[in-house]
Amino acid sequence: MSDNWQYSRRAVAMKSSVIRDILKITQKPNIISFGGGLPAPELFPAEGINEACRKVLKDRPHEALQYATTEGYNPLRELIAERMNKIGVPCDADEILITGGSQQGLDIIGRVFLEPDVYVVTSSPTYLGAIQAFNAYNPLYLTQPSDDQGFVVSGLEELLKKHSPRLIYLVPTFQNPDGRTIPADRRKAILDLAVQYNIPVIEDDPYSELSFEGQIPEHMKAMSPENVIMLGTFSKLLAPGLRVAWLIAPRGAAFDRCVKMKQGADLHTNTFAQHVIYEFIKTGALDEHLKVIRRTYSRRRDLMVQLMREHFPSEVEFTEPTGGLFLWVSLPEKVDTAEILAKAVELDVAYIPGFAFYPDGSGKNTMRLNFSKPTENEIEIGIPRLAKLFKDVLAS
Amino acid sequence: MSDNWQYSRRAVAMKSSVIRDILKITQKPNIISFGGGLPAPELFPAEGINEACRKVLKDRPHEALQYATTEGYNPLRELIAERMNKIGVPCDADEILITGGSQQGLDIIGRVFLEPDVYVVTSSPTYLGAIQAFNAYNPLYLTQPSDDQGFVVSGLEELLKKHSPRLIYLVPTFQNPDGRTIPADRRKAILDLAVQYNIPVIEDDPYSELSFEGQIPEHMKAMSPENVIMLGTFSKLLAPGLRVAWLIAPRGAAFDRCVKMKQGADLHTNTFAQHVIYEFIKTGALDEHLKVIRRTYSRRRDLMVQLMREHFPSEVEFTEPTGGLFLWVSLPEKVDTAEILAKAVELDVAYIPGFAFYPDGSGKNTMRLNFSKPTENEIEIGIPRLAKLFKDVLAS
Numbered sequence: 001m002s003d004n005w006q007y008s009r010r011a012v013a014m015k016s017s018v019i020r021d022i023l024k025i026t027q028k029p030n031i032i033s034f035g036g037g038l039p040a041p042e043l044f045p046a047e048g049i050n051e052a053c054r055k056v057l058k059d060r061p062h063e064a065l066q067y068a069t070t071e072g073y074n075p076l077r078e079l080i081a082e083r084m085n086k087i088g089v090p091c092d093a094d095e096i097l098i099t100g101g102s103q104q105g106l107d108i109i110g111r112v113f114l115e116p117d118v119y120v121v122t123s124s125p126t127y128l129g130a131i132q133a134f135n136a137y138n139p140l141y142l143t144q145p146s147d148d149q150g151f152v153v154s155g156l157e158e159l160l161k162k163h164s165p166r167l168i169y170l171v172p173t174f175q176n177p178d179g180r181t182i183p184a185d186r187r188k189a190i191l192d193l194a195v196q197y198n199i200p201v202i203e204d205d206p207y208s209e210l211s212f213e214g215q216i217p218e219h220m221k222a223m224s225p226e227n228v229i230m231l232g233t234f235s236k237l238l239a240p241g242l243r244v245a246w247l248i249a250p251r252g253a254a255f256d257r258c259v260k261m262k263q264g265a266d267l268h269t270n271t272f273a274q275h276v277i278y279e280f281i282k283t284g285a286l287d288e289h290l291k292v293i294r295r296t297y298s299r300r301r302d303l304m305v306q307l308m309r310e311h312f313p314s315e316v317e318f319t320e321p322t323g324g325l326f327l328w329v330s331l332p333e334k335v336d337t338a339e340i341l342a343k344a345v346e347l348d349v350a351y352i353p354g355f356a357f358y359p360d361g362s363g364k365n366t367m368r369l370n371f372s373k374p375t376e377n378e379i380e381i382g383i384p385r386l387a388k389l390f391k392d393v394l395a396s
Numbered sequence: 397m398s399d400n401w402q403y404s405r406r407a408v409a410m411k412s413s414v415i416r417d418i419l420k421i422t423q424k425p426n427i428i429s430f431g432g433g434l435p436a437p438e439l440f441p442a443e444g445i446n447e448a449c450r451k452v453l454k455d456r457p458h459e460a461l462q463y464a465t466t467e468g469y470n471p472l473r474e475l476i477a478e479r480m481n482k483i484g485v486p487c488d489a490d491e492i493l494i495t496g497g498s499q500q501g502l503d504i505i506g507r508v509f510l511e512p513d514v515y516v517v518t519s520s521p522t523y524l525g526a527i528q529a530f531n532a533y534n535p536l537y538l539t540q541p542s543d544d545q546g547f548v549v550s551g552l553e554e555l556l557k558k559h560s561p562r563l564i565y566l567v568p569t570f571q572n573p574d575g576r577t578i579p580a581d582r583r584k585a586i587l588d589l590a591v592q593y594n595i596p597v598i599e600d601d602p603y604s605e606l607s608f609e610g611q612i613p614e615h616m617k618a619m620s621p622e623n624v625i626m627l628g629t630f631s632k633l634l635a636p637g638l639r640v641a642w643l644i645a646p647r648g649a650a651f652d653r654c655v656k657m658k659q660g661a662d663l664h665t666n667t668f669a670q671h672v673i674y675e676f677i678k679t680g681a682l683d684e685h686l687k688v689i690r691r692t693y694s695r696r697r698d699l700m701v702q703l704m705r706e707h708f709p710s711e712v713e714f715t716e717p718t719g720g721l722f723l724w725v726s727l728p729e730k731v732d733t734a735e736i737l738a739k740a741v742e743l744d745v746a747y748i749p750g751f752a753f754y755p756d757g758s759g760k761n762t763m764r765l766n767f768s769k770p771t772e773n774e775i776e777i778g779i780p781r782l783a784k785l786f787k788d789v790l791a792s
Contacts, residue, residue, distance in 0.1 A: 241667030
């Protein structure tokens with residue numbers, strides 16, 4: 001009987017994603033959810049994707065439906081390299097490995113670098129999906145606090161010296177969950193230490209092309225190409241259901257080991273989806289689509305920030321990111337956002353409690369709000385509901 | 397610099413797939429390759445798939461391009477359960493986890509059950525992709541020899557008693573690489589021991605729906621549903637480029653742990669591909685397609701066997717499987733098929749040396765031949781080339 005089989009220690013220890021569990025609790029009709037991290041589905045360019053499918057299946061069905069190389073479809077790798085160079089990241093197609101979403105990129109990095117009792121440095125809060133991916137390899141975590149500018153560098157050198165961590169994991173631009181961006185001087189300071197102590201920096205970069213205004217700092221991969229593994233994805237730029245992302249690793253041991261681990265994990269990423277995305281990009285449709293989603297998300301963020309200013313009690317603080325998908329709300333220390341989630345659901349509004357993004361479970365008075373998925377109408381109704389919740393809780 | 401980073405032991409130890417390396421060596425123009433394990437690309441039902449894409453993108457683009465649950469698209473899971481029940485395997489949709497190819501299914505099984513110094517039982521030869529997937533978790537292997545009927549049961553009980561292995565891994569029907577099928581009495585004997593020693597049997601089943609004639613034995617999952625995890629895939633039935641497969645695990649700890657491990661590995665499988673396959677099956681097109689590929693592959697196998705009888709020297713033995721994709725050739729002991737591969741490539745013909753399928757590197761006088769991908773014309777030219785190679789080698 002399967003309950004009596006012997007399982008691996010990792011399987012016994014592994015928990016389900018807190019976020020997915022919370023999202024399940026908050027699924028009810030009429031609820032307005034700021035909880036997920038989903039792109040706006042009504043903007044998916046279904047017609048352009050359909051046109052790309054048609055072309056691929058007409059021109060090269062034998063190739064697009066067949067087994068393929070682990071590294072990925074070469075013309076797509078070349079297009080990605082071109083796009084990366086345009087945003088200032090120097091790389092060639094042969095440094096790019098196509099992955100099944102960035103979640104798989106994180107898993108591959110875990111496989112290549114991690115094992116029991118080695119250390120990973122992250123910020124606190126950080127992207128929890130990364131922690132979940134890494135946990136399959138049983139590492140330990142060292143966290144640095146965040147301020148307005150994200151990852152705090154002070155204290156990092158001691159961690160590196162004392163624990164020789166295997167990785168420094170960062171989402172430097174419009175971080176999930178808090179929307180913060182690490183400025184150039186901090187990026188440089190982190191890289192200097194990473195180089196000195198010979199530790200790879202993982203630059204997880206799903207959001208930098210969703211910048212609404214102003215300039216984002218130079219990518220860490222651009223500042224120090226040999227010392228950074230960068231992750232990019234079409235999930236936020238085009239459609240997450242296609243599960244196509246990429247990993248850029250320095251040539252040699254790093255890249256080769258990523259490829260071998262991917263080979264054992266799933267041979268290669270969906271060939272058809274790779275061809276379809278290639279065709280879609282080639283027509284210029286992705287750049288057009290990016291304009292549309294930037295405009296829409298920026299308008300939703302504007303509206304949300306404006307309503308938060310109008311309605312939230314003055315003790316409630318929040319970030320005002322210039323891109324990405326998320327805002328971060330901090331309540332007075334006495335409030336536990338996980339505890340009051342049930343009340344929020346009663347008021348038909350939902351969010352993700354911030355503790356879910358702290359490897360040590362702190363951050364109890366924070367929450368993440370998503371502004372890409374809810375419509376303007378939903379934001380107009382949902383933010384006042386949240387404001388009511390805060391007022392009720394702060395008054396009690 | 398990345399060559400000086402500290403990598404995990406698994407990454408340092410991991411080798412590239414021998415088969416993929418061999419396939420690279422044998423890539424040259426005009427070569428006739430019996431090496432790969434690919435479906436015939438000229439039979440891919442591109443039009444039906446295009447129609448399914450069009451329908452999905454018209455009817456439900458918001459769902460089909462969005463993030464989705466880890467378990468998979470429910471209507472597809474239901475269709476698979478229905479198909480499984482039709483072939484005698486009792487299961488419900490909620491025991492089915494959609495995976496990114498069966499290679500990912502094997503990886504998930506490795507994650508859930510394996511860790512350093514635990515044992516896995518396989519036959520020798522066995523499917524090497526499984527070994528590659530499992531190796532990421534550093535287990536040890538116990539192999540049982542094969543005869544005409546595949547996995548030899550005698551001696552298995554000692555292994556189970558002595559080593560308490562975590563898994564018994566089998567491809568019971570039309571096994572890759574040797575095309576052999578384990579008969580019902582052996583299946584039962586293996587299951588009786590597995591139950592007695594409380595060890596899960598992994599029934600890797602990519603080929604059983606590619607049966608050309610006669611009846612195949614009852615599936616092991618059907619004989620003992622609570623003691624078997626079964627893997628099935630659309631890669632051989634429809635198109636490997638779509639990377640959609642499934643894993644059927646008993647409810648409770650086994651299923652739940654597989655889902656959690658999949659969540660950390662890549663969140664979920666390509667939503668769009670799942671919807672497209674669902675639409676394709678629903679129209680009845682898959683059953684039609686299966687008739688086409690069974691007929692074609694069976695004709696190719698007939699031709700190949702006939703030419704092998706006519707041309708191969710009498711010392712050369714081979715299996716005559718009644719389904720699947722592969723034939724298995726055994727040469728006199730003195731011949732090393734890896735050594736003579738260079739000569740084969742000179743004669744413009746290729747195969748996979750059998751040692752690649754033996755966890756202990758034995759089987760040096762064997763080779764695997766594929767009959768699904770080469771056309772009849774290629775078989776007519778390629779088999780006499782192989783015969784010439786054998787005659788040359790046996791004469792020297």
